[in-house]
Amino acid sequence: xxxxxxxxxxxxxxxxxxxxNMAASGGEAKYLISEGMVRVNGxxxxxxxRKTVVGDIVEYNGEKVRIVSPA
Numbered sequence: 001x002x003x004x005x006x007x008x009x010x011x012x013x014x015x016x017x018x019x020x021n022m023a024a025s026g027g028e029a030k031y032l033i034s035e036g037m038v039r040v041n042g043x044x045x046x047x048x049x050r051k052t053v054v055g056d057i058v059e060y061n062g063e064k065v066r067i068v069s070p071a
Contacts, residue, residue: 001057001064010051011067013040013058022060032060 004016014029016022017038023029030048032038038045039059040052052058056067 001066003066003068005068005070006054007070010053012048013038013045013050013052014048016052016058016065016067017060020063020065022063022065037061 002020004011004020014023014026014033017029017032018026023032033048034046036044036046037060040050041057042059052067054067054069058065058067
């Protein structure tokens, strides 16, 4: 499982897919989310701008990313 370190209180879901190269662009990331292809903490998530926070696990296409705070 990959990790993504954030310094702000949250990061919008579509940005995670884009930053972690799970989607080629922000537009593609938003499409994947709206089509119900992305899970957060094991549940299907369709809100593109969902505020994901430290501890959340984002999953798409067999890849998982855990949101962490800086070390």
